[in-house]
Amino acid sequence: MLAEESLTSAFDAIKANLLRSILTALAIIIGTAAVIALVSIGGSAQKAIENSISDMGSQVLSVVPGQKEKNGVKSAFIPLKLGDVRALENEKNISWKIAPEMRGNKQVKYISENANLPIVGTTSDYFSIYGIEVNQGNVFTENDLINGKKVAIIGSDVAKELGTNKKDLLFKNIVIGDSSYRVIGIAEPKGSGGWDNPDERIFVPVITASERIFGRIWINMIVVKSAGEFSLPQVMIAIERILRRTHDISPGEDNDFRVYDWSEVKQLQKETTNILTTMIAGIASISLLVGGIGVMNIMLVSVTERTREIGLRKALGATQQDILIQFIVEAILLCIIGGLIGVVLGSAIYFSIASYQEWPIVMPLSAIIGSVTFSALVGLFFGIWPARRAAKLDPAVALLYE
Amino acid sequence: MNVIEVKELEKTYYVGDIEVKALRGVTFDIQKSQFSAIMGPSGSGKSTLMHIIGCLDTPSKGEYNLNGENVAKMSDDQLAKIRNKEIGFVFQKFHLLPRNTALENVMLPLKYANIGRLERSEKAKEALAQVGLSDRIDHKPSELSGGQQQRVAIARALVNSPAILFADEPTGNLDSKTGEEVMTLLHKLNNNGQTIVLITHEKDIAVQTQRTIFIRDGKIESDTIN
Numbered sequence A: 001m002l003a004e005e006s007l008t009s010a011f012d013a014i015k016a017n018l019l020r021s022i023l024t025a026l027a028i029i030i031g032t033a034a035v036i037a038l039v040s041i042g043g044s045a046q047k048a049i050e051n052s053i054s055d056m057g058s059q060v061l062s063v064v065p066g067q068k069e070k071n072g073v074k075s076a077f078i079p080l081k082l083g084d085v086r087a088l089e090n091e092k093n094i095s096w097k098i099a100p101e102m103r104g105n106k107q108v109k110y111i112s113e114n115a116n117l118p119i120v121g122t123t124s125d126y127f128s129i130y131g132i133e134v135n136q137g138n139v140f141t142e143n144d145l146i147n148g149k150k151v152a153i154i155g156s157d158v159a160k161e162l163g164t165n166k167k168d169l170l171f172k173n174i175v176i177g178d179s180s181y182r183v184i185g186i187a188e189p190k191g192s193g194g195w196d197n198p199d200e201r202i203f204v205p206v207i208t209a210s211e212r213i214f215g216r217i218w219i220n221m222i223v224v225k226s227a228g229e230f231s232l233p234q235v236m237i238a239i240e241r242i243l244r245r246t247h248d249i250s251p252g253e254d255n256d257f258r259v260y261d262w263s264e265v266k267q268l269q270k271e272t273t274n275i276l277t278t279m280i281a282g283i284a285s286i287s288l289l290v291g292g293i294g295v296m297n298i299m300l301v302s303v304t305e306r307t308r309e310i311g312l313r314k315a316l317g318a319t320q321q322d323i324l325i326q327f328i329v330e331a332i333l334l335c336i337i338g339g340l341i342g343v344v345l346g347s348a349i350y351f352s353i354a355s356y357q358e359w360p361i362v363m364p365l366s367a368i369i370g371s372v373t374f375s376a377l378v379g380l381f382f383g384i385w386p387a388r389r390a391a392k393l394d395p396a397v398a399l400l401y402e
Numbered sequence B: 001m002n003v004i005e006v007k008e009l010e011k012t013y014y015v016g017d018i019e020v021k022a023l024r025g026v027t028f029d030i031q032k033s034q035f036s037a038i039m040g041p042s043g044s045g046k047s048t049l050m051h052i053i054g055c056l057d058t059p060s061k062g063e064y065n066l067n068g069e070n071v072a073k074m075s076d077d078q079l080a081k082i083r084n085k086e087i088g089f090v091f092q093k094f095h096l097l098p099r100n101t102a103l104e105n106v107m108l109p110l111k112y113a114n115i116g117r118l119e120r121s122e123k124a125k126e127a128l129a130q131v132g133l134s135d136r137i138d139h140k141p142s143e144l145s146g147g148q149q150q151r152v153a154i155a156r157a158l159v160n161s162p163a164i165l166f167a168d169e170p171t172g173n174l175d176s177k178t179g180e181e182v183m184t185l186l187h188k189l190n191n192n193g194q195t196i197v198l199i200t201h202e203k204d205i206a207v208q209t210q211r212t213i214f215i216r217d218g219k220i221e222s223d224t225i226n
């Protein structure tokens, strides 16, 4: 029989039992929808990470605390301190910008509105390293920084979190923890590139953060941006040399801190996301396989129900192969239709989540092609057995079947 | 010329350990353009015989030539091709596909013959005209009377211009008036040269044909010209 004929007759058969067909395809629909939604969300995450990393600029290095390792035993994390920042700043042979980052969340209040927001204790160089524009008010003065004044520069979304207008907050006092801080500047929006919103941060002088807000001297990170006269590896070596000296590490011992080049981190992130995506796809394909078993079950029922029809078709000249193809095409078509519905459903779920979360949108083309192809293969695999049963029916017996 | 030559045909079914001899040595010929009836009591082997000479089944023993070709030893695919080209079936229960129109039902054998869409619908319309249903081609079986459904089935059996038409109790599901209409149609086809083998319980129907082969217990008891 012609291929086009088997397709129309398969469509007819699916239509004739529409509700049952949809229920059968449900597992395929859910499986495909899960693949599409999860893989796209993974893609979005990847994209968000890439965006936020490229926001930092490629010349930015970060120094984070590490562990000491002695005779294979790892110690606790060795904190980075403000002294480390000063040691780097004292290096006059390299022109670089250095800023500490002391970070933590605090309850912030304005009039009667409350919000839990990230507080970043740092210096004015932080803004130029990350290209954050403070376009209303000013950055910290030398006096603010040295004396740990109670001043704050707020991200562009902080006002909204505190239930007011941006302009209202400039030169007003907000309460961080339990004392009050004067807003001296408002940063331009950076836009959300990832999971947390950089525009919700509140910046204070690092001394202020250390002494008044967090009451600690260790910092979370030191960010370094080289002016470009030295290559990144050279700058990394310089950082290591200086910090090893201040940390009193003797030659041959490992570093107790880590220096990150963000382009490496990006690579690592990509790999992690890929592994995650593969795992998700694997789990979802199990659902597709389960769907395949459902399809096989229904195809077997359908073969039994249509025994007389099969007998008749054979009496009219259908070969075993004709019958085989008819039922396989039906199973594959059922799975492809399920797959396509799943793609639409999964994309809808993804788009609504992504737009709600303001994630960057990625079109998961390979996931779409992959999952529909996989559905078709599931149909082929699980359709063969019922189809063979149909093809092998004895026409003389099948015709008499009641 | 003989369309069918059957020699010492035997068919044995095995149900578990029990042997059921449905045919025990049947020998006869059927000439071209002959209208014969096979008669016999229930369980005598009529349907079994029709299945074998209709190439739906193969004999356990014996020889069968259709149009001079030995069919007994043919493969499944070869038999399918013969059923498609040489044989037309009409069943007691019509066996129409319920979701398809009369035209689509009649076109079905042509699909398996790999005939293109246009030629298919032309031939099917011709066959439906032959049975007087030109005005019902877009009706589904449920929208047709029993007699009309059986006429669609006859059109489907004729559409490939088969060498022989088998009708297994074609009037069994019809009242006597529509049954007569179907018989009139079969006679008309026979007058145009169509070879027909009719299987029936009813003496009244058998006597309308040219020849009655009477079987009992898997053997021919009598073979008479009417």
Ligand SMILES: Nc1ncnc2c1ncn2[C@@H]1O[C@H](COP(=O)(O)OP(=O)(O)OP(=O)(O)O)[C@@H](O)[C@H]1O
Binding pocket: A397, B013, B014, B015, B020, B021, B022, B040, B041, B042, B043, B044, B045, B046, B047, B048, B049
């Ligand atoms: N597939 C089968 N398996 C086992 N026995 C069978 C099979 N088909 C037919 N028989 C047996 O073979 C014998 C002949 O059956 P057949 O159907 O040919 O009778 P029939 O003359 O057509 O009867 P009826 O007039 O009731 O249709 C019966 O005893 C029947 O039980």
Ligand SMILES: [Mg+2]
Binding pocket: B046, B047, B048
């Ligand atoms: Mg019978």
